[in-house]
Amino acid sequence: MSRPNTLEHHWMPFTANRDFKKSPRMIVRGEGMYYWNDRGDKLVDGVAGLFTCAAGHGRREIAEAVGRQMMELDYCAPFQFGQPKSFELASRVAALTPENLDRVFFTCSGSEAVETAMKVALAYHRARGQGQRTRFVGRERAYHGVNFGGISIGGMVRNRDSFGVGLPGIAHLRHTHLPQNRLVPGQGDFGADLADDLQRLVDLHGADTIAACFVEPIAGSTGILVPPKGYLERLRAICDKHGILLVFDEVITGFGRTGSAFGAQTFGVTPDMMTMAKAITNGNIPMGALACRDEIYETLTEASPEGAIELFHGYTYSAHPVACAAGLATLDIYRDEDLFARGKAKSPGFLERVFSLKDLPQVVDIRGFGLLAGIDLAPSERPGKRGYAVLNAAFQEGLVLRVTMDTIILSPALIAEDEHFDRIVEVLRKVIAAS
C-alpha cells in the first residue's frame, strides 16, 4: 500500500506530529503477532496494538461477526430502545467480572468508562442521602484517560499542565514505584503502607466528603507499576471502613493481561466498580464499559419513580451493535482458546527474558507481571530522548513498542509464543545497547 499524498491534515494524538510527518512509522497490515510497514517489512508487535489486541491481529471471527452485524442491524439508538447483543454481551462480561459486579454500562472508550464511574459514584451517594461525598481520590502516576475527570484523578502531570485546569476536590495517593522493589519481578515486598495515604486523606478531609478512590491494579501507562504485596487489600479495608467506593480501572489489566479475567481476581481484591475497554473487542471496534456492584445499580434505579429515566448519562454509541458483535466474537475467542490461562502460562518465560536485559548499563529498573513489563532507561541529554530513540530504532529493526518518556512498555498478545519473546528481547538488547 502506498503512502498518502500528504500527511499534513491529520493531527495525530499523543504524537510528535512534526517528527512523525518527516519520518513516518506507517503500519499497513496486521496478522497474529505481526505488523507490516509500508515498505513491506514485518514487525513483531510487542504491545498488542495498545494493550488492545489480546487475541492477535486480523482475527477473521471478529471481522465476520462485525460484517454480519452491519448487514443485520447497523445502528439503533441506545436510549429507550435496545438490541439483543448488548444484553448478551453484558451477561458475558458479568460472567467474567468478580461476583456481584454484574451490572454493565457500555461506553465507547476507557476515558468515557472512567467519567461514567465518577458520575455513578456521585449519583449513588446522592441517592443514599450522602450528596456531600463529592471528593475523589486518585494516585500519582495514574492514567485514567484524557477527559477532564480522568486527567484530574490521574497523576500524569503532562496530561494536565498544558491545559492549566483540572477538576477541584481531588486528592492523590503517592505512587507505588519504590526503589526497594527495584528489579523484582511480580509484586514487591515493600510499600503496602503506601495505602495508608488514603487514611491520611480521610483524616484531612473527612471520610464523609470522599465519594470514591480510583486506582489501576497495575499502573500501565506510566511504566507497569505493580502493586506491592498487601497494598490493594489495605486500600480495600480503608474504603470499607469509611464507605468510600473503590474503583479499579482495568482498561489495561482486563481480559487476561494479568493471568485472570481481571486484575481484581489476580490480586484477590474486589472493587465496587471496574472500568474496562481495549481488549473487550480485541481493539477492533471502539468500546468501553463500567461494571458495578448490583447494589449500586439497585440503589440508583430504585431512587427514581417507575417509568422515569434513572441515570441521565449515556453516549450515542453506547452499546453500539457493531461493537457488541465484536465484543461477543472476542469473548468467544478468549473462551475457546483459553487465552487467559494461556497468557498466565506464558508469563514466567516472558518475564525471564525481559529481566535478562538488566545487565545493560542503560537499564535502571525492570518491572513485570503477567504479560506486562516496564523497562526504565537512564535518561540521556533530556528526559524522553533515549526512549524516543529506542522506539524509532526498534521500529527500524522490526519491533513495535510503547514508550513513555524513558520507559519501555511491553504487553504482547496472549497468543504470543516464546519465539516472539526471544525476538522482542533480541531487538531490545541491540537498540538499547546502541542508545
Ligand SMILES: Cc1ncc(COP(=O)(O)O)c(C=O)c1O
Ligand atoms: C488505565 C486506563 N484507563 C483509561 C484509559 C483511557 O482509555 P481510552 O484511550 O480508550 O479512552 C487508558 C488508556 O490507555 C488506560 O490505560
